[in-house]
Amino acid sequence: MAKIQMKTPLVEMDGDEMTRIIWAMIKEKLILPYVDLKTEYYDLGLVSRDESDDEITKRSAEAANKYGVAVKCATITPNEARLKEYSLKRLYPSPNGTIRAIMDGTVFRVPIVVKGIEPYVPTWKKPIAIARHAYGDIYKASEAKIPDGAKVELVITDDSGEKRITVHEFKKGSGIALGMHNTEKSIRGFARSCFNFALDMNQDLWFSTKDTISKTYDGTFKAIFEELYENEYKEKFEKAGIKYFYTLIDDAVARVMRSEGGFIWALKNYDGDVMSDMVATAFGSLGMMTSVLVSPDGKYEYEAAHGTVTRHYYKHLKGEPTSTNSVATIFAWTGALRKRGELDGINELCDFADKLEKATINTIESGIMTGDLAAISKLENKQSVTTEQFLDAIKERM
Numbered sequence: 001m002a003k004i005q006m007k008t009p010l011v012e013m014d015g016d017e018m019t020r021i022i023w024a025m026i027k028e029k030l031i032l033p034y035v036d037l038k039t040e041y042y043d044l045g046l047v048s049r050d051e052s053d054d055e056i057t058k059r060s061a062e063a064a065n066k067y068g069v070a071v072k073c074a075t076i077t078p079n080e081a082r083l084k085e086y087s088l089k090r091l092y093p094s095p096n097g098t099i100r101a102i103m104d105g106t107v108f109r110v111p112i113v114v115k116g117i118e119p120y121v122p123t124w125k126k127p128i129a130i131a132r133h134a135y136g137d138i139y140k141a142s143e144a145k146i147p148d149g150a151k152v153e154l155v156i157t158d159d160s161g162e163k164r165i166t167v168h169e170f171k172k173g174s175g176i177a178l179g180m181h182n183t184e185k186s187i188r189g190f191a192r193s194c195f196n197f198a199l200d201m202n203q204d205l206w207f208s209t210k211d212t213i214s215k216t217y218d219g220t221f222k223a224i225f226e227e228l229y230e231n232e233y234k235e236k237f238e239k240a241g242i243k244y245f246y247t248l249i250d251d252a253v254a255r256v257m258r259s260e261g262g263f264i265w266a267l268k269n270y271d272g273d274v275m276s277d278m279v280a281t282a283f284g285s286l287g288m289m290t291s292v293l294v295s296p297d298g299k300y301e302y303e304a305a306h307g308t309v310t311r312h313y314y315k316h317l318k319g320e321p322t323s324t325n326s327v328a329t330i331f332a333w334t335g336a337l338r339k340r341g342e343l344d345g346i347n348e349l350c351d352f353a354d355k356l357e358k359a360t361i362n363t364i365e366s367g368i369m370t371g372d373l374a375a376i377s378k379l380e381n382k383q384s385v386t387t388e389q390f391l392d393a394i395k396e397r398m
């Protein structure tokens with residue numbers, strides 16, 4: 001069988017620990033036999049990041065901007081313990097944070113749904129993707145304890161002078177105050193990423209804030225989304241047969257719980273932090289959650305939402321068998337290959353991605369799965385296999 005040819009390289013960002021082991025196995029067993037894989041390789045493993053003083057991370061993100069599609073393995077975000085373990089020169093920032101800052105993107109978390117692993121919410125039949133705005137609000141705020149008798153004001157200064165808005169006069173005892181911000185540029189970028197991703201997935205987009213209470217702050221989020229939708233996206237959405245829908249956050253929560261799923265839910269920074277953990281947990285396992293970073297100008301970086309699965313890696317190093325779920329990492333590869341196929345007009349590459357996803361899901365639905373899934377699957381014939389056996393079972397189906 002002739003291998004599928006590629007035109008443009010994928011930006012390949014290798015990573016750490018157990019996911020690095022899985023990464024190599026996925027390529028060897030599931031991709032290289034079928035695809036004449038073209039990648040521009042960046043080793044984001046901690047050793048390589050340390051050697052390059054983290055320049056490699058920046059270069060990989062710039063390559064993602066250049067080529068448009070990247071696939072990333074999970075990486076260690078070093079802490080004090082890792083500093084010692086790897087004898088690092090310094091504590092490097094989270095690679096995901098560095099990449100997100102350079103690509104200026106929004107992260108969408110997308111669960112993979114299989115039969116036998118039922119979401120905790122019985123009405124959810126299809127995945128719910130969460131888009132969290134990743135800039136500002138309480139994550140970049142100034143806050144203080146306020147003594148009794150003090151007055152807190154918002155002071156806005158520019159060339160034309162000074163404007164003061166009273167926040168609160170603490171006449172009846174001490175308290176607390178917080179000042180937060182966001183920028184129009186960041187909100188616009190977020191909105192564009194969400195509209196682009198909805199078109200990409202061919203799914204409705206929901207957006208929710210508390211604009212009835214926060215008329216200016218949340219009201220601005222709502223207005224920017226509405227303006228972009230009306231001026232740039234409405235026609236495209238109508239053509240694709242999908243909807244943009246705005247509602248209040250509390251109404252959205254109630255609707256989400258009653259829904260069947262199958263849409264994208266865009267949220268402000270804090271709402272997204274909280275709701276993404278709730279939705280992810282309700283869909284089952286961390287090993288079944290993918291994540292894709294979409295930039296406002298339509299560049300993509302695909303990865304698994306989980307980390308490097310350290311505990312399994314130490315077992316692996318001792319020569320003990322592991323049962324690590326590789327599904328989210330496989331789907332990161334298929335997501336990236338499909339997107340590359342779409343952009344370069346290579347249908348065989350898109351078909352290949354579909355087939356590999358189908359083989360993966362069918363393997364689990366036939367009862368062969370890793371330990372994390374076997375622990376929650378409702379299938380009677382379920383069988384817990386090792387990391388490698390699971391990949392071999394998928395290969396057999398391919």
Ligand code: NAP
Pocket residue numbers: 073074075076077078096286287303304305306307308309310311312323324325326372
């Ligand atoms: P983690 O690697 O996601 O693992 C947490 C636990 O969840 C594991 O110990 C395991 O439970 C379970 N788990 C996660 N993924 C699994 C999979 N694919 N298959 C089976 N079980 C899975 O998170 P962590 O332990 O907090 O972090 C480990 C390292 O990953 C850290 O250095 C952190 O910086 C990094 N990290 C990277 C990313 C990223 O690159 N996107 C994200 C998060 C964390 P059991 O041990 O009970 O089996």
Ligand code: MG
Pocket residue numbers: 273274277
């Ligand atoms: Mg959180």
